[in-house]
Amino acid sequence: MNSTRRHFLSRNALGISSLALASLLKDDGLLGATLKPNLEQKTFDLSAKDPQQEPQAKAMISMFMGGGPSHLELLDPKPMLHKYAGKDFPHAKDLKFDSVGQASAVMMPSAYAFEKCGESGTEISELLPNLKTIVDDVTVIRSMTLPDIRNHVAGMRALTTGRGQAGWPSLGSWLTYGLGSETNNLPSFVALIVGNNPPGSPFWDARHLPSIYQGTVVREKSPRIMNLTPPAHLKGPAQAKQLNTLGKLNQLHLKDHPGENDLAARIASYELAARMQTSATDALDLSKETPATRKLYGLDDKNTKQLAEACILARRLVERGVRFVQIWNYAWDMHENITASIKSRTANVDQPCAALVKDLKSRGMLDSTIVQWGGEMGRLPVIQDRGAGKKPGRDHNTEGFSIWMAGGGIKKGHVHGATDEFGHRAVDQPVTQHDFHATILKQFGLNPQKLAYQQNAQSVALVEMEKGKAVDGILA
Numbered sequence: 001m002n003s004t005r006r007h008f009l010s011r012n013a014l015g016i017s018s019l020a021l022a023s024l025l026k027d028d029g030l031l032g033a034t035l036k037p038n039l040e041q042k043t044f045d046l047s048a049k050d051p052q053q054e055p056q057a058k059a060m061i062s063m064f065m066g067g068g069p070s071h072l073e074l075l076d077p078k079p080m081l082h083k084y085a086g087k088d089f090p091h092a093k094d095l096k097f098d099s100v101g102q103a104s105a106v107m108m109p110s111a112y113a114f115e116k117c118g119e120s121g122t123e124i125s126e127l128l129p130n131l132k133t134i135v136d137d138v139t140v141i142r143s144m145t146l147p148d149i150r151n152h153v154a155g156m157r158a159l160t161t162g163r164g165q166a167g168w169p170s171l172g173s174w175l176t177y178g179l180g181s182e183t184n185n186l187p188s189f190v191a192l193i194v195g196n197n198p199p200g201s202p203f204w205d206a207r208h209l210p211s212i213y214q215g216t217v218v219r220e221k222s223p224r225i226m227n228l229t230p231p232a233h234l235k236g237p238a239q240a241k242q243l244n245t246l247g248k249l250n251q252l253h254l255k256d257h258p259g260e261n262d263l264a265a266r267i268a269s270y271e272l273a274a275r276m277q278t279s280a281t282d283a284l285d286l287s288k289e290t291p292a293t294r295k296l297y298g299l300d301d302k303n304t305k306q307l308a309e310a311c312i313l314a315r316r317l318v319e320r321g322v323r324f325v326q327i328w329n330y331a332w333d334m335h336e337n338i339t340a341s342i343k344s345r346t347a348n349v350d351q352p353c354a355a356l357v358k359d360l361k362s363r364g365m366l367d368s369t370i371v372q373w374g375g376e377m378g379r380l381p382v383i384q385d386r387g388a389g390k391k392p393g394r395d396h397n398t399e400g401f402s403i404w405m406a407g408g409g410i411k412k413g414h415v416h417g418a419t420d421e422f423g424h425r426a427v428d429q430p431v432t433q434h435d436f437h438a439t440i441l442k443q444f445g446l447n448p449q450k451l452a453y454q455q456n457a458q459s460v461a462l463v464e465m466e467k468g469k470a471v472d473g474i475l476a
Contacts, residue, residue, distance in 0.1 A: 044210040046181040046188055051445025056409025056475075058182070059318045060175070060370040060440065061325045063311070063353055066156060066198045067332030070394055071378035071402035071423060073110045073342050074125045076142050078423045081109035081381055089382050089422065098150050098396040099335060099384060107422065108383045108392060111339045120413030127346040130354035131404070136413040137357055137366070138406045139474045143417025143426035146377065146398040146433055152333065153200030155376030155398055158433045160203040160326075162462050169453075171437060172324035173206040173213040174462045177453065178446045183321030185279035187216035190317055190325045192310045194220060198330035208460045209453055215326070218313065220306065224284050228276060283316050297355040307352035315359055318369055332375055335384050337391035357406050366407040370443060374403025381422045400426040409443050409476050416474045434468025442470040 072078055084107050089095060092105035114123040118136040131138070146158050154164035161168035169177075172189035181188035191204040204215025218224050289299070289312060297312055298304030307329065314325040329349065334341045353373055360366040378401025379394030386393065400419035406412075417429035438448040441463065448463035448470070 044177075044212055046176065046184075046212060048180040048182055049178065051179060052447045052450060053442075053445045055443065055445030056368075057370045057407070057443040058368045059323055059325075059365075060372070060408065060444075061311075061314045061318060061327070061356065062171075063327045063349075063356075063371070063373045064156070064159075064198075064329065065332050065349070065373065065375040066328060066330030067152065067334070067375060068155075068377040068379060068396055068401070069332045069345075069375045070110075070334065070338060070342060071142070071400070071419070072381060072394070073112055073338070073379075074128060074346070075140055075402035075404065076378075076419060076423050077114035077123045077125075078109070078381065078419075078421065080421045081107055081423070085109045089424075091424070094424070095380060095382065096150060096399070097380075102335070102384050102386055103395065104383045104385050106383045107381055108394070112343075118413060120415075122413065122415055127343060128350050128354075130350045134354050134357045134406070137361065138404050139411045139414040139416060140402060140404045141416045141431055141471075141474065142400075142402045142419060143428060143430045144374070144378075144401045144403055144436070145426040145430045149398050150396060152198075152376060152396075156198060156200060156203055159376050159436070161207075162433055162437055162464065162468075166200075167207055169207045169209045169213070169460070169462070170204050170215065171440065171462065172204060172215050172326060173209050174441075174451060175324050175444060175446075176213045177206075177209050178441075178451050179323060179444060181321065181323060183279075186276060186283060186317065186320055186322050188323040189213065189215040190218055190314075190322055191215040192218045192313060192325060192327045194306050194310050194327060194329040195331060198328050201328075203328075204326065208455050215324075218284065220309070225276070225280055228280060279320070283320050284313060286312055293359065296359060298351045301351075303347055304349075304351050307349045308355070311352040311356040312359075315356060315363075315365075318360075318365065319363075334379065334393050335395065336386045336393040338379070338393040339391070341393075360407060368408060370408030370410065370440065371406045372403060373405075375401075377401055378423075381424055397424065400424055400430075405474065411474050411476050414474065416471065429471075429473060431471055432468060434463050435471050436468075438463045438468040439470045439474065443475070 072081070087107055088105045089107050095105065097103040113126050115126070116122065117124050117132040120136050122135045122140055124132050124135055146155055149155050149158055149164045157166065158164045160170045176188040189204065204217070206214035216225065286309060294300055297308035299308040299312065310327045314327060317325050331345060357366065357371055360369055360371065377396050377398045380397045383392040384395045400423060417426060417431060419425060420427045441448045441451060448468065449465065452459045452461040
């Protein structure tokens, strides 16, 4: 059939106009470059990398108090709770409970007094006498908030990975991916577990990132690092000979399978483990600490021994070039008898945690080391009723809670933000997990919007685009 001019144009107008548009865009320099596949195989290792901008910190110690330390008993005084003690919360419909069956609207003040401390005048609870002695080195953030999160596991995920859902890389993994390691003989990222693993763990996983960036677990009991020490019959020359042969075989295998990042990561992990047999043993040996240091942390006191060990180990690891150490102490979920429980818990942790800041400062390390203390939530300003004969506790509160930070370019003697008059919600300068992470990355010289990993054509980042920004108000 003969095609008329009209039929031709109607059938091919889209193609012709597209060609014309492409030509015009090219002439104007507006046509994007053709996307070409990246044929070069990427390799990943722990070698030190230059930061993207001027850093203020090179290491971080996070003391994660899992379970939800009550800001109302510790860091955020609320006189209005005393004024209205026993009365119903005026905005009861806005309260969100984890334990709905035990919920109430009856307001409960803290049984503990606050006082202004140091030259800064920051108000701190009587439960934290040692924190009072370092308050002029600390920023207290009273406006932490995790929108749309209610429970512990989601909260811990949010503060370690940026998301409440499972399956995302942790903060320590991102720092290691972005900056590498300052030591060849120790892992760059260590998780120190006090007591039992927190529910929902591991929170030290690399997930999308190559496994070389995941955290190494250090336990309370011996062996502190599992499967590190060889059997007696393999120690010395016998092991060295085996490792040398294994190394050659691994490299041949890797050459035949280029671009297999997980394989390369496993090989690098095995090689690091061999080097750690000597260096980790030294780093984890607390017998070398002086009597003065042991006394400072309360290492020989049964009440403070657990956290003292963890805090000293964290300092020893950072001293030797470890980038990120996270201490996990899941012991703060106080739905019942909070008045007695929190007194007991703070007696265990206050001295060692404050001692860590003092110790880092005396060694000239605090200026380059961020120290952070806090959990994934606070507690509600109302009573949680556990039933007849039970003393009241407090339910979860992720809408407003407190943490403290020191070192690594963080302001000294400063209070940031505020919750409402009852301590329920962050109302002044709220800080989300995204803001918190953006701040940490900035202090390490990393751009939160540029630190990303490409996997299967997907860009994965700790701070999702447009979701968080650095909290400049807490930076010196």
